[in-house]
Every structure is written in C-alpha cells, then in structure tokens.
Amino acid sequence: MFPGEAEVVVIGGGVIGSSTAYFLARAGKKVVLVEKGYKGGEASGANAAFVWSITRKPGIDIRLAMHSINIHRQLQKELDRDFEYVYNGGLLVIEDEEQLPFVEAHVKARAEDGYPLEMIDAKQVFELEPLLSEEKIIGAVFSPIDGTTNPIFLVISLNLQAQKLGAKIFHHTEAREIEVMSGKIKGVITDKGTIKTNTVVNAAGCWGCFIGEMVGLKVPITPFQLAMLVTEQLPPCVSHPIMGASYMVEEDTGKEGGLGCGLIISQQAAGNLLIGASWRDAGYDKRINQEEIELMARVNVEAMPSLKDVRVIRSYANFFPHTDDDLPILGKVDGVEGFIMACGHNGHGIGLGPGSGKLIQELICEGITSIPLDELSLSRFN
Amino acid sequence: MKESEFAIIGGGPGGIAAAIVAAKAGVKVTLLDENERPGGQIYRQFEKGYKVTDSKVLGRDYEKGLELLRQFSSLSDKIRYLNNATVWGIFKSRTLAFARKGTSSSLSFKNLLVATGAYDRPVPLPGWTLPGVFTAGGAQRLVKTERVLPGENILLAGTGPLQLVLAHQILNAGGKIEAILESGNISKNWLRILMGIWGNWDYLKEGWRYLRHIQKAGVPLLRNHIILEVHGDGQVEEAVIAKVDKSWRPKPDTERTVKVDTVCLGYGLVSSTELALLAECEHKYELCLGGYIPVRSESMETTVPGIYAVGDGAGVAGSKVAIEEGRIAGVSIARSLGYISDADASTRIRIFQKHLNKFNRLRRVLDEMSVPGQGLYELAKDDTVLCRCEEITLKEIKKALADGTIQAKDLKRMTRIGMGACEGRMCGPALIEIMRYQPNASPEGPGYLLPRPSIKPIALGVIAASKQEE
Known part of the structure; x- marks a missing residue:
C-alpha cells in the first residue's frame, strides 16, 4: 500500500538515496524512498566500481572519501547480502614523464594536508600487477585502502536491509511535484499518490536539478557521460583497481567538451574485467559510440598488452552529475525548510555515496554532522 | 568515410534475395556475412573439398537454395560480399562496426537491411x-x-x-x-x-x-x-x-x-534481434513468430527510416517467406534510391506480396499448432540453470521476481542473468516467457534484455586495431 505520510521522503534510488534510506531506517525514522526507474538503474549501476581515494584532493574532498571508505567497511559488516567489496589497494599508474609533475604536486599537497600517499617505482608496480606493460608504465601512486565493489549489489543490499528495518521503497514511482507552504516542505506528489512529509532528500543524481526546480531552486548539475567495457570472465589476473594518471592531468587542464579516455582496469568478483573509461559531453544520452569503444580498447591494450586476446562482451555508458568544482552538493538549503540536497557526486557516487548517506542521516536526526557540510552547500554557487 | 547506399547484414535467403533484386536494379550493395560462404543456416555450403554426391541427404529446399546462390555469385561485380564479417554494433550515426580478419572496421550506410536469421528456441x-x-x-x-x-x-x-x-x-x-x-x-x-x-x-x-x-x-x-x-x-x-x-x-x-x-x-526458432534492437527499431511481442520482433511497414522498413528487416530475424517464418520479404525490401530500397520507378516497384512488390500471402496462410496454421504451450516453461525446476554463462538458477530468478522485479532488464541487474558471454541469447527467450506468466506481470510485458555493443564477443585487440572502411 502506498504510504500517505512519512518522516522523510528520499527521492532517488541510487547509491546515495539507498544509503540515506538505510541509515535513516536504522536510526528509526519512517522513511519512504521513491525512484522513477529501478534500484541502481542509472549512474549507480554503470560506473567503474571503484571505492577510491588516491585522486581525491586535499581538503573536504579527501575527508569525504576517507569517511566514506570507513562507511563501506561498516556496511560490509552490517548488510546481510554480500556486495563483493574488496580492498587490496589501488594504483594510479604514471604512463609518461609529462604526467609526473602533476602527480608529484598532488602527492605533496596531500602530504601537507595530512593524507600522505606512497610513490612506487616501475619494478614495484609489476610486482603488484604483472600484466601491465613494462614499456608503458614508469611508476605509480599506491594507496593500500582503495578497492572495488559490485555497485549494483551494493545498492540492492542497501535496499533490502533498509526494507528489513522498515523503510518503504517504491520503484517505477516518479516524484512529480513537491508541496511547499510558507517556505516549508509539506509533501511529495508522485504518480502513485501523495506523501505528506516535512523532509525531502534530493538524491536524484543527474535529475537533482529537476527536483530542485520543483521547490524553486537552481541546482547547477549537468550530465557528463562516462563509458566502460566489460570483458568475458577470466581467472583472477588483476588484483587492484588501476587508473591512469592522465586523469590527474585532465582534471587540471579541464576535461570538458570532446571525447577523452584514460586508463581504467579492475576485475570483478565474477571474473569480468571492467575497463575504460571514455568520457564526453553527451547531455542525457546514454548511448555509446564506436569511437569511444575503440579508444578504450586502444588505451587499455597499450597499457596491458595481454588484454588484446580478451574478448569484450558488453559496454555501458552513463552520465554522471557534474558540478563546477567537482564536489557534491550536500545539506540544507536557504529558503526551503526541510529540503536537503544529496547529489552531484561527479562520478564518485559509489565511493562517496555511503558516506554521504550517513552524513545526511546525521543532519536529519541530530542536526550536526561528523564532517561539516558548509563547504558543500548549494549556496556556494551563488 | 564513403557511405554505402545499401548495406545488408546476413547472407541467408532473405539477405541474398534482397541483394540480388537490388543489384539487378543497379544498387551498389555491400553484404556482410558472418559465415565463410553465402547461404545462411538453411543453405549452408560445405567446405571446399567436400562434394555432395547425394543431395537427398540435404532435402529439396537445399537444391532450391543452390539456384539462389548461383544468381548471387553471378552478380559478384555488383555486390561487394564480405565474408567472415561479424557485425558487433550499430550506432546512432548510421554506422555499423564489424570485425573481420583480425581488425575492426566501420561502415556508414544510407539504407540497412537486417537479415540476421533465427536460432533454436532454448528450453x-x-x-x-x-x-x-x-x-x-x-x-x-x-x-x-x-x-x-x-x-x-x-x-x-x-x-x-x-x-x-x-x-x-x-x-x-x-x-x-x-x-x-x-x-x-x-x-x-x-x-x-x-x-x-x-x-x-x-x-x-x-x-x-x-x-x-x-x-x-x-x-x-x-x-x-x-x-x-x-x-x-x-x-x-x-x-x-x-x-x-x-x-x-x-x-x-x-x-x-x-x-x-x-x-x-x-521447439521452433526465436529471432536474432540484437542488431535491430541496438538500432533502436521498435519491437513488438509475437510468441509464435519468435518473441520480440521488429515492427515493420509493408515495404519491410522498421520504425527507423532506412533500416529494413526481413526473414527469420524479423519473425520466424522460414526461408520461402524470407526470400519474398528480401525481394520486397530490395525493390523498396532500389525505389527509394531512384533506381527504379514507383510504378515498376509497385508492380513487382505486388507479385512478391502475393507469394508471401500464400506462404503466410500456411504459416498461420502451422504456428497455431506449434506455438509453445505454457507447460513448456514450467519444466525447469528450482535448481535448473536458466543462464548458463552466469549459472543462474530458476530459484534465484523466482526470488528476484518475488521482490517485485517486473522488467527483464531490471532482473538482469538484480541477478546477473544475461550478463555472460552469450549476452542473453540462451536465457533471454525463456526468461521472457517465465516472466510473462507471473501473477504480478506487467501488462506491457517484461520487455527484453537490452543488447549493448559488442553484441558478440570481440577481442580487445581486434577493436583496438580498428580502421575506417575504405
């Protein structure tokens, strides 16, 4: 039966909305989650599957990442259904001398902020990942805490556990309008019925801007496409999430606009390699194009030559909610009491999502969060 | 990149028949065939070195097919025939990607015929x-x-x-x-x-x-x-x-x-629709024709302009229907490219259509007799493997269904069914039937497992060695 009221309505059934619903239910709140599609059906179900900290910047960025990694480990103990989270450490591989200054500057800045990283040489890289090309890789940054997960299973596990704790979850249920009276949230009108509530969490990812519009807010989120390839299942052969340092360079030189691609390789528990990734500005279009697939194949085969005989069985593309400063928008907003932002994770939703869910629960239940959210408020864009 | 005015995927009866009529009208045809030699499954030709001394082994349909193949090879100057070509993607830029001889190529097309045939209904x-x-x-x-x-x-x-x-x-x-x-x-x-x-x-x-x-x-x-x-x-x-x-x-x-x-x-055949689905052609469900099949106009055009579908891949109906449908598509494309007049095309299509109607009368009766009964999809037990690649049992599917999953693509996410190397060809048709009979089944039907490129397993090295088609 569709609920007529709730203490909190979460809009969005991806990893952020599902984590929020789980932690709220665990804290005893009457929470209803509405999702226009299916659990993990958008960016949460189609990404690089990294739980990652190496490239996170000093300041609030790395603090969110570290906090969320701890939450992932907590979830691994708390959730009944396994989600294949493993952490053997991650590698940011340096492919040429040009990348080196960017990487060194990042490592230095992180150390100064109190979050040091370890640089390793080419020999150590091959000991960790023998399939990487000796000609291509000159070194790497290693982080022992990084790992990979199964994003879809993570979202499913969060959903199931939240439901066990009393959360009501409705898929194929679209939020159409949000009722606001005298600057306060009063309810959410969906295509299945109206839910009276005083608190709404906007965890709608790329659609977060449309949910914001419903209460008169301008949410500066734009979609940004990222594509990946899936290979046939192989015996264990890649034991760390691997990212190319071109991402560091790209981030510093701006990656907007045309087609780009950087090395990404990891292996899922089932044995499939997830390799990528290419990106482009494609609006709300999930379709992958041929150039993207070819580019990913070239970049990855060059870095890991034995991949040439491995067969691709599928590809996927999705768009991530992008914000100008690459940071999520979390917390309360000015002018609409009871409306809480939890979107804009810039392609790091799987890594940061569980942490964000926990922080939003703290905000709702206790009014104070274990990491201050001031820097992440929507008003920073004004 | 040069554009092909008429590209055909599939060298079975439908594809060949379309190529013959179009080429005879003057259309420059490119036919991509996954096999070594034209003929498809039904007119499968033997490796060189084998000689058929007694064609009785193969049945009379095969003898008829040989005549079609002779016509096809007599047009080799007008039809560019690419054998061993596995089409692994169709993209919205009206291009297709195919793997051949260890590299991957791209071909842009003005008109496309999907004649991908069918395969045995997995039960x-x-x-x-x-x-x-x-x-x-x-x-x-x-x-x-x-x-x-x-x-x-x-x-x-x-x-x-x-x-x-x-x-x-x-x-x-x-x-x-x-x-x-x-x-x-x-x-x-x-x-x-x-x-x-x-x-x-x-x-x-x-x-x-x-x-x-x-x-x-x-x-x-x-x-x-x-x-x-x-x-x-x-x-x-x-x-x-x-x-x-x-x-x-x-x-x-x-x-x-x-x-x-x-x-x-x-238990009959199901249509190979991955490419038509990838091309975003609208599909409708027809159990006796092989599941979800492309919606087509009388000229065999799908809902995507310039993309046509014929033969078993567009509704299982056998080689004779495939040939007539192929001819209709071939003539329609020749007309749309201006090689033959409207009047000429209409006259010829009428004749092909008449043949088609005759075969379809028979098909309808046969279909009614052989349409799978509901009991067929109740044979699997809880521990029966539905998805061979991922080793997903019926029990796991039932559990996800009980959780309220009503669309095939969602069930794929929940259970990994269809995520293996066969990309859902083996489990997809049975999954759809099982879902259709669920008490909470969606009235719009369960939909299908969405194919994504590469729709067949292709080595990364082949894709990495891609080149633009000359």
Missing part, C-alpha cells in the same frame, strides 16, 4: 546442460556440415515441421532415432492444415515426403508428448517423457523413461 528443463543434449539446429548443422551424427540412439523432442526435416536428415545419414515427440496437437488440426495450405502443394508434398520416410523407417512419432527431464552421469543416459494436455502440461500417470544417449530439442 530450460532439468538436465538440459548435460553433454548429449543438442538443439535441433545444432544437430542439423552436425549432420549437414560436419557429416557427423550427434549420437547413436537419438530422441527428438519438440514441435513443428523442422523436427521432421531433422529426422529425415538423420535417417538419410544412417542414424537411429528412438522416437519423435511432438508436443503440439497436430492430428486434430489436419483439416485446417489442408485448408491453410491450399495452393501450396510444394510445401505439402515436401512435408509428406519427410513423414513417409519417417514412417517407413519405423520411427514412432508420438503426438501430444513432451520431454520432462534428461538424466545421466556426465552424459545423457535416459529421458523422462510424458503425454501432455492442450497447454503442454504433463498428464498424470503417463510418465515413462526411455534409454537414449542423445536428445535433440526442437
């Missing part, structure tokens, strides 16, 4: 993964191409006339058939068949010839029978069979066990 039942269980098509390929019998004592189980063709071929090759189980209700419809095939004496004679051959060889044809389970220790040793009612559900106390070492399952 999950206890023991279907045992060595010794074949699909009828797989067994047929062994007999026809490899000249090898699938086993020593063979049980054929399924429905429809293709079973008779296979039996005829096995007997001709010297094989022993324990029995043929026909789950459909043939005998009661005998009169309607005759009415349906009025004017189709060719078809009738052919069917009759096969049936006579089977009777003469003393092979029992058991109507209203089904195979329930296959048993064996690492290899088929016996099969459990039973009588069925109209819905193909076993009748009580009719179960018995037969000792066989080989089982061929022939």
Whole structure:
C-alpha cells in the first residue's frame, strides 16, 4: 500500500538515496524512498566500481572519501547480502614523464594536508600487477585502502536491509511535484499518490536539478557521460583497481567538451574485467559510440598488452552529475525548510555515496554532522 | 568515410534475395556475412573439398537454395560480399562496426537491411546442460556440415515441421532415432492444415515426403508428448517423457523413461534481434513468430527510416517467406534510391506480396499448432540453470521476481542473468516467457534484455586495431 505520510521522503534510488534510506531506517525514522526507474538503474549501476581515494584532493574532498571508505567497511559488516567489496589497494599508474609533475604536486599537497600517499617505482608496480606493460608504465601512486565493489549489489543490499528495518521503497514511482507552504516542505506528489512529509532528500543524481526546480531552486548539475567495457570472465589476473594518471592531468587542464579516455582496469568478483573509461559531453544520452569503444580498447591494450586476446562482451555508458568544482552538493538549503540536497557526486557516487548517506542521516536526526557540510552547500554557487 | 547506399547484414535467403533484386536494379550493395560462404543456416555450403554426391541427404529446399546462390555469385561485380564479417554494433550515426580478419572496421550506410536469421528456441528443463543434449539446429548443422551424427540412439523432442526435416536428415545419414515427440496437437488440426495450405502443394508434398520416410523407417512419432527431464552421469543416459494436455502440461500417470544417449530439442526458432534492437527499431511481442520482433511497414522498413528487416530475424517464418520479404525490401530500397520507378516497384512488390500471402496462410496454421504451450516453461525446476554463462538458477530468478522485479532488464541487474558471454541469447527467450506468466506481470510485458555493443564477443585487440572502411 502506498504510504500517505512519512518522516522523510528520499527521492532517488541510487547509491546515495539507498544509503540515506538505510541509515535513516536504522536510526528509526519512517522513511519512504521513491525512484522513477529501478534500484541502481542509472549512474549507480554503470560506473567503474571503484571505492577510491588516491585522486581525491586535499581538503573536504579527501575527508569525504576517507569517511566514506570507513562507511563501506561498516556496511560490509552490517548488510546481510554480500556486495563483493574488496580492498587490496589501488594504483594510479604514471604512463609518461609529462604526467609526473602533476602527480608529484598532488602527492605533496596531500602530504601537507595530512593524507600522505606512497610513490612506487616501475619494478614495484609489476610486482603488484604483472600484466601491465613494462614499456608503458614508469611508476605509480599506491594507496593500500582503495578497492572495488559490485555497485549494483551494493545498492540492492542497501535496499533490502533498509526494507528489513522498515523503510518503504517504491520503484517505477516518479516524484512529480513537491508541496511547499510558507517556505516549508509539506509533501511529495508522485504518480502513485501523495506523501505528506516535512523532509525531502534530493538524491536524484543527474535529475537533482529537476527536483530542485520543483521547490524553486537552481541546482547547477549537468550530465557528463562516462563509458566502460566489460570483458568475458577470466581467472583472477588483476588484483587492484588501476587508473591512469592522465586523469590527474585532465582534471587540471579541464576535461570538458570532446571525447577523452584514460586508463581504467579492475576485475570483478565474477571474473569480468571492467575497463575504460571514455568520457564526453553527451547531455542525457546514454548511448555509446564506436569511437569511444575503440579508444578504450586502444588505451587499455597499450597499457596491458595481454588484454588484446580478451574478448569484450558488453559496454555501458552513463552520465554522471557534474558540478563546477567537482564536489557534491550536500545539506540544507536557504529558503526551503526541510529540503536537503544529496547529489552531484561527479562520478564518485559509489565511493562517496555511503558516506554521504550517513552524513545526511546525521543532519536529519541530530542536526550536526561528523564532517561539516558548509563547504558543500548549494549556496556556494551563488 | 564513403557511405554505402545499401548495406545488408546476413547472407541467408532473405539477405541474398534482397541483394540480388537490388543489384539487378543497379544498387551498389555491400553484404556482410558472418559465415565463410553465402547461404545462411538453411543453405549452408560445405567446405571446399567436400562434394555432395547425394543431395537427398540435404532435402529439396537445399537444391532450391543452390539456384539462389548461383544468381548471387553471378552478380559478384555488383555486390561487394564480405565474408567472415561479424557485425558487433550499430550506432546512432548510421554506422555499423564489424570485425573481420583480425581488425575492426566501420561502415556508414544510407539504407540497412537486417537479415540476421533465427536460432533454436532454448528450453530450460532439468538436465538440459548435460553433454548429449543438442538443439535441433545444432544437430542439423552436425549432420549437414560436419557429416557427423550427434549420437547413436537419438530422441527428438519438440514441435513443428523442422523436427521432421531433422529426422529425415538423420535417417538419410544412417542414424537411429528412438522416437519423435511432438508436443503440439497436430492430428486434430489436419483439416485446417489442408485448408491453410491450399495452393501450396510444394510445401505439402515436401512435408509428406519427410513423414513417409519417417514412417517407413519405423520411427514412432508420438503426438501430444513432451520431454520432462534428461538424466545421466556426465552424459545423457535416459529421458523422462510424458503425454501432455492442450497447454503442454504433463498428464498424470503417463510418465515413462526411455534409454537414449542423445536428445535433440526442437521447439521452433526465436529471432536474432540484437542488431535491430541496438538500432533502436521498435519491437513488438509475437510468441509464435519468435518473441520480440521488429515492427515493420509493408515495404519491410522498421520504425527507423532506412533500416529494413526481413526473414527469420524479423519473425520466424522460414526461408520461402524470407526470400519474398528480401525481394520486397530490395525493390523498396532500389525505389527509394531512384533506381527504379514507383510504378515498376509497385508492380513487382505486388507479385512478391502475393507469394508471401500464400506462404503466410500456411504459416498461420502451422504456428497455431506449434506455438509453445505454457507447460513448456514450467519444466525447469528450482535448481535448473536458466543462464548458463552466469549459472543462474530458476530459484534465484523466482526470488528476484518475488521482490517485485517486473522488467527483464531490471532482473538482469538484480541477478546477473544475461550478463555472460552469450549476452542473453540462451536465457533471454525463456526468461521472457517465465516472466510473462507471473501473477504480478506487467501488462506491457517484461520487455527484453537490452543488447549493448559488442553484441558478440570481440577481442580487445581486434577493436583496438580498428580502421575506417575504405
């Protein structure tokens, strides 16, 4: 039966909305989650599957990442259904001398902020990942805490556990309008019925801007496409999430606009390699194009030559909610009491999502969060 | 990149027939065929070195196919034929990607014909993964191409006339058939068949010839029978069979066990629609035509302008229908490119359409008899593997369904069904049937497992070695 009221309505059934619903239910709140599609059906179900900290910047960025990694480990103990989270450490591989200054500057800045990283040489890289090309890789940054997960299973596990704790979850249920009276949230009108509530969490990812519009807010989120390839299942052969340092360079030189691609390789528990990734500005279009697939194949085969005989069985593309400063928008907003932002994770939703869910629960239940959210408020864009 | 005015995917009867009429009209045709030589599954040609001395082994349809192939090869200056070409993607820029000779190429097209054919309807039942269980098509390929019998004592189980063709071929090759189980209700419809095939004496004679051959060889044809389970220790040793009612559900106390070492399952065919789906052609559900098939106009054009679909890949109806549909598509494209006049095209399409109507009358009757009964998809037990690649059992599917998953693509996310190397070809059709019969099934149907490039496994090195098509 569709609920007529709730203490909190979460809009969005991806990893952020599902984590929020789980932690709220665990804290005893009457929470209803509405999702226009299916659990993990958008960016949460189609990404690089990294739980990652190496490239996170000093300041609030790395603090969110570290906090969320701890939450992932907590979830691994708390959730009944396994989600294949493993952490053997991650590698940011340096492919040429040009990348080196960017990487060194990042490592230095992180150390100064109190979050040091370890640089390793080419020999150590091959000991960790023998399939990487000796000609291509000159070194790497290693982080022992990084790992990979199964994003879809993570979202499913969060959903199931939240439901066990009393959360009501409705898929194929679209939020159409949000009722606001005298600057306060009063309810959410969906295509299945109206839910009276005083608190709404906007965890709608790329659609977060449309949910914001419903209460008169301008949410500066734009979609940004990222594509990946899936290979046939192989015996264990890649034991760390691997990212190319071109991402560091790209981030510093701006990656907007045309087609780009950087090395990404990891292996899922089932044995499939997830390799990528290419990106482009494609609006709300999930379709992958041929150039993207070819580019990913070239970049990855060059870095890991034995991949040439491995067969691709599928590809996927999705768009991530992008914000100008690459940071999520979390917390309360000015002018609409009871409306809480939890979107804009810039392609790091799987890594940061569980942490964000926990922080939003703290905000709702206790009014104070274990990491201050001031820097992440929507008003920073004004 | 040069644009092809007419690209065809598939070298079976539909693709070849389209290529012939279009090329004769002056259209420059590029035909991409996954096989070594044209002919598709039905007119599969032998490797060089083999010579067919007795074409009786192959049946009369094959002899007719040879004539079509002769015409095709006589047009080799007008048709660019690319063999061993696996099309692995169609993209919104009206290009397709194909792998051939260790590299991947891109071809842009103005008009495209998808003539990708069909494959055996996979039917999950206890023991279907045992060595010794074949699909009828797989067994047929062994007999026809490899000249090898699938086993020593063979049980054929399924429905429809293709079973008779296979039996005829096995007997001709010297094989022993324990029995043929026909789950459909043939005998009661005998009169309607005759009415349906009025004017189709060719078809009738052919069917009759096969049936006579089977009777003469003393092979029992058991109507209203089904195979329930296959048993064996690492290899088929016996099969459990039973009588069925109209819905193909076993009748009580009719179960018995037969000792066989080989089982061929022939429950008709399902369309290969991955490429049409990838091209975003609208699809509709037609159980007896092979599941979700592309919606088409009278000229065989799909809902995507310039993309056409013919033959079994657009609704399973056999090679004769494929040929006429191919001709209609070929003429329509020649007209749209301005090679032939509207009047000329209309005259010719009318003739092809008349042939088509004649075949379709027969098909309708056969379809009604052989449309899978609901009982077919109740054979799998909780521990029966539905998805072979990911080893997903029916129990896991039931659990996800009980959680309220009502769309096939969502079920794929929940359980990993269809995420393996076969990309859902083996589990997809059964999954859709199982979902359709759920009490909470969505009235719009479960939809399909969405294909994504590469739709066939392609080595990364092949894709990395991509080049633009000249």
